[in-house]
Amino acid sequence: xxxxxxxxxxxxxxxMYQDKFSQAGFKVILTLEAEEGLVLAKKEKPDLIILDILxxxxxxxxxxxxxxxxxxxxxxxxxxxxNYDDSETKKxxxxxxAKAYLIKTQFTPKQLLEEIKKYF
Amino acid sequence: xxxxxxxxxxxxxxxVIITGAANFFLGYLVLVRGVKDKVTYTxxxxxxxxxxxxxxxxxxxxxxxxxxxxxxxxxxxxxFVMTFNSFYFSLIYPPRLRKSxxxxxxxxxxxxxPLFYTLFFTExxxxxxxxxxxxxxxxxxxxYIFVCVFWGFFGAWALYNFFRKYLKxxxxxxxxxxxxxIGMFLFISTVATVDGIIPILSGNTKYFRVSPLSSLFVVxxxxxxxxxxRLMNIRVVVGRTAIYLFSFVTVIxxxxxxxxxxxxxxxxxxxxxxxxxxxxxxxxxxxxxFKIYGKLASRYFYYTFYSYQKVLTNxxxxxxxxxxxxxxxxxxxxxxxxxxxxxxxxxxxxEEKGDYTILKNIGFREENGISLVxxxxxxRYLAETKKPLVYEELSLIQRDAPEGEKQDLExxxxxxxxxxxxxxxxxxxxxxxxxxxxxxxKVSADAYSKEDLExxxxxxxxxxxSLQNASRYHQVQDLSQNLQEKVAEQTKELQEAYEELKKIxxxxxxxxxxxxxxxxxxxxxxxxxxxxxxEGDYGKIEKRAKEKLxxxxxxxxxxxRIVNDLLDISKIELGKMELKKSPCQIEDILDSCYQxxxxxxxxxxxxxxxxxxxxxxxxxxxDELKIRQVILNLxxxxxxxxxxxxxxxxxxxxxxxxxxxxxxTGEGLTKEEQKEIFQGFTRGSAGIDFFIExxxxxxxxxxxxxxxxxxxxxxxxxxxxxxxxxxVELPI
Numbered sequence: 001x002x003x004x005x006x007x008x009x010x011x012x013x014x015x016m017y018q019d020k021f022s023q024a025g026f027k028v029i030l031t032l033e034a035e036e037g038l039v040l041a042k043k044e045k046p047d048l049i050i051l052d053i054l055x056x057x058x059x060x061x062x063x064x065x066x067x068x069x070x071x072x073x074x075x076x077x078x079x080x081x082x083n084y085d086d087s088e089t090k091k092x093x094x095x096x097x098a099k100a101y102l103i104k105t106q107f108t109p110k111q112l113l114e115e116i117k118k119y120f
Numbered sequence: 121x122x123x124x125x126x127x128x129x130x131x132x133x134x135x136v137i138i139t140g141a142a143n144f145f146l147g148y149l150v151l152v153r154g155v156k157d158k159v160t161y162t163x164x165x166x167x168x169x170x171x172x173x174x175x176x177x178x179x180x181x182x183x184x185x186x187x188x189x190x191x192x193x194x195x196x197x198x199x200f201v202m203t204f205n206s207f208y209f210s211l212i213y214p215p216r217l218r219k220s221x222x223x224x225x226x227x228x229x230x231x232x233x234p235l236f237y238t239l240f241f242t243e244x245x246x247x248x249x250x251x252x253x254x255x256x257x258x259x260x261x262x263x264y265i266f267v268c269v270f271w272g273f274f275g276a277w278a279l280y281n282f283f284r285k286y287l288k289x290x291x292x293x294x295x296x297x298x299x300x301x302i303g304m305f306l307f308i309s310t311v312a313t314v315d316g317i318i319p320i321l322s323g324n325t326k327y328f329r330v331s332p333l334s335s336l337f338v339v340x341x342x343x344x345x346x347x348x349x350r351l352m353n354i355r356v357v358v359g360r361t362a363i364y365l366f367s368f369v370t371v372i373x374x375x376x377x378x379x380x381x382x383x384x385x386x387x388x389x390x391x392x393x394x395x396x397x398x399x400x401x402x403x404x405x406x407x408x409x410f411k412i413y414g415k416l417a418s419r420y421f422y423y424t425f426y427s428y429q430k431v432l433t434n435x436x437x438x439x440x441x442x443x444x445x446x447x448x449x450x451x452x453x454x455x456x457x458x459x460x461x462x463x464x465x466x467x468x469x470x471e472e473k474g475d476y477t478i479l480k481n482i483g484f485r486e487e488n489g490i491s492l493v494x495x496x497x498x499x500r501y502l503a504e505t506k507k508p509l510v511y512e513e514l515s516l517i518q519r520d521a522p523e524g525e526k527q528d529l530e531x532x533x534x535x536x537x538x539x540x541x542x543x544x545x546x547x548x549x550x551x552x553x554x555x556x557x558x559x560x561x562k563v564s565a566d567a568y569s570k571e572d573l574e575x576x577x578x579x580x581x582x583x584x585x586s587l588q589n590a591s592r593y594h595q596v597q598d599l600s601q602n603l604q605e606k607v608a609e610q611t612k613e614l615q616e617a618y619e620e621l622k623k624i625x626x627x628x629x630x631x632x633x634x635x636x637x638x639x640x641x642x643x644x645x646x647x648x649x650x651x652x653x654x655e656g657d658y659g660k661i662e663k664r665a666k667e668k669l670x671x672x673x674x675x676x677x678x679x680x681r682i683v684n685d686l687l688d689i690s691k692i693e694l695g696k697m698e699l700k701k702s703p704c705q706i707e708d709i710l711d712s713c714y715q716x717x718x719x720x721x722x723x724x725x726x727x728x729x730x731x732x733x734x735x736x737x738x739x740x741x742x743d744e745l746k747i748r749q750v751i752l753n754l755x756x757x758x759x760x761x762x763x764x765x766x767x768x769x770x771x772x773x774x775x776x777x778x779x780x781x782x783x784x785t786g787e788g789l790t791k792e793e794q795k796e797i798f799q800g801f802t803r804g805s806a807g808i809d810f811f812i813e814x815x816x817x818x819x820x821x822x823x824x825x826x827x828x829x830x831x832x833x834x835x836x837x838x839x840x841x842x843x844x845x846x847x848v849e850l851p852i
């Protein structure tokens with residue numbers, strides 16, 4: 001069973017994606033914070049990370065940077081998934097080897113599921 | 121007292137007396153009017169000694185009071201002084217050309233003393249006097265020749281000095297020396313002839329008494345130098361004197377002519393009878409001659425004396441060329457100082473409020489210059505009289521003034537005296553006093569003449585006009601300067617206001633950006649959950665509920681698009697919008713839009729048709745997402761305003777472009793709306809209306825995107841209710 005780590009501070013949204021992905025047969029780990037996300041990533045070694053960018057305390061870019069520094073987890077594919085549509089942030093995320101920078105409102109959970117399947 | 125016993129007084133005697141008087145007069149003038157220095161004293165000495173000489177010779181001739189023998193010895197004593205004076209003059213004038221005067225003076229003294237002794241205590245010089253019918257004849261002794269050599273030597277030395285100085289000097293000085301040299305030469309050579317050569321060669325001393333006449337050469341030429349070359353700064357007085365002298369000489373010549381004519385008669389009328397008659401005639405004719413010479417002199421000396429005409433012409437010419445107040449004042453003051461020979465003058469200008477300021481001052485102390493106008497009496501007085509006020513006339517004015525004014529006039533008089541002001545010249549502008557020029561005493565100490573006052577009056581009239589013009593020019597300049605400053609100030613204010621607005625605008629855009637991002641989160645969850653409910657993730661739902669939920673979903677989709685538009689607008693306005701162009705197949709973009717919007721259109725029971733060329737178009741460089749957003753916005757717009765019928769999405773290839781158009785059978789647009797719908801929600805009421813209706817925003821964004829693509833967007837409609845067509849043209 002493939003593992004997906006969702007880092008999303010908006011609990012309702014996180015649970016929503018969790019519902020959808022679980023139904024689709026994924027094991028979903030959910031966290032609200034970047035630091036915890038890093039801990040979980042190391043511990044659980046997920047197959048894919050869905051990463052919100054605007055997070056409390058450390059943001060998504062910080063998470064990506066830290067992830068890339070740690071050889072143990074640096075190769076886990078990450079899809080940035082945020083409503084923060086800023087070209088500079090987008091550029092940085094892609095530079096930190098995010099697979100894609102997706103805007104939440106453009107995707108229903110089903111569409112997102114179809115999309116991320118590309119990145120495993 | 122016997123005036124004459126054995127000889128009658130003749131015209132020559134008369135002339136000698138006149139010459140004496142003329143000499144005295146010159147001496148007096150030079151002494152009184154000249155600068156008090158050696159040169160003045162010496163030159164006036166020439167005059168005085170010449171005068172005394174003539175009188176002594178007259179006394180000698182008629183042995184009045186003393187015997188002629190004694191008189192002639194006194195005359196010779198005087199000649200010692202006279203010769204030395206002339207010689208001394210040659211040493212000190214012009215100053216600084218000769219180093220030492222002590223040695224020559226000493227030499228003269230050493231040689232003079234034994235000769236002087238000889239004159240009075242021996243008969244070696246003057247042997248005796250023999251009275252002849254024509255007068256006394258002096259019998260001269262053997263030493264006389266040495267006396268002549270002695271005087272001749274110093275006379276020649278004096279001439280040599282002048283000649284050398286003449287050669288060494290230049291300009292106006294050279295001219296002055298030239299005339300003095302000529303005068304001296306004629307004087308000395310005449311005296312040498314009459315008093316030296318003739319008596320020594322022939323023993324004839326008959327013409328002794330006419331030798332003072334030759335001093336008129338010195339007087340005449342010196343006077344000319346004074347007049348023509350401003351030798352002593354006493355031109356006016358000397359000019360007048362010259363006129364008097366010429367008149368005298370003419371009258372005397374006239375008298376002589378009458379005497380001569382009388383003598384030609386077979387029985388001449390006794391001099392005792394005709395003398396007084398001639399005198400009366402001379403007095404009468406003197407007036408006539410004086411007038412004639414006065415006219416001639418003023419005609420000839422106009423240039424040399426005053427050159428007023430030239431002064432005024434030049435001044436007028438220059439005045440009209442100057443607009444700067446300072447330069448103007450300089451010119452006026454310079455002209456005054458040079459023409460009138462002043463060492464002090466001040467130009468006071470009246471300010472708007474009535475206070476006076478010093479525009480230009482030479483020589484006066486500032487507080488003195490302004491003190492004249494401190495009490496308003498002077499300005500009031502000048503405003504009334506409209507005439508120059510002369511210090512010397514103040515006493516007369518005071519005498520005739522009403523009681524009330526007397527004290528003020530006295531105060532003014534004392535003040536003018538204290539600060540050494542001689543003349544106050546009012547400047548008028550249409551009856552209004554605009555300033556005063558205060559003139560000091562002339563360097564020559566001459567009084568201001570009638571001609572001076574005429575010149576000054578004319579000059580002040582010219583100066584008034586120019587000063588007024590300059591002052592206005594100044595005001596205009598000030599005004600324009602002020603204006604410039606005001607404009608700069610307001611420009612700055614506007615600039616600041618603009619910066620402030622820009623800041624506010626930026627804050628607004630940032631606010632919209634932030635707000636939109638936050639709006640997106642709940643929108644995402646609505647979208648996500650409804651889609652999942654519709655997909656049956658949370659259990660089966662009723663068909664009716666499903667329909668309504670679908671409506672909610674599409675409404676939410678619209679809301680998402682509106683938020684996207686808002687975000688895009690804020691990005692555009694913050695200058696953060698960047699295009700990400702890549703080669704795109706335009707049909708594919710349109711097709712995806714078609715697929716996306718089809719369900720929504722279908723739900724509204726409208727037909728949706730996509731028309732594209734049969735052969736595929738070449739790819740073009742565009743930002744796919746942006747073009748997609750434009751098309752979606754246009755379709756969304758068409759859906760909103762179309763209740764029935766169809767919506768067509770068409771693609772056409774034009775020679776230089778690709779034309780996309782969305783045609784609907786909806787409400788249509790008026791002509792005005794066709795123009796305004798792309799102007800956005802920030803501009804004008806139309807935009808706000810559209811915004812409230814929820815449309816327009818997308819069109820505004822679409823327009824911005826097309827601009828970024830160098831494309832065009834426009835709408836056409838045959839009018840209300842007749843549907844509309846929205847065109848998008850992209851360059852290839």
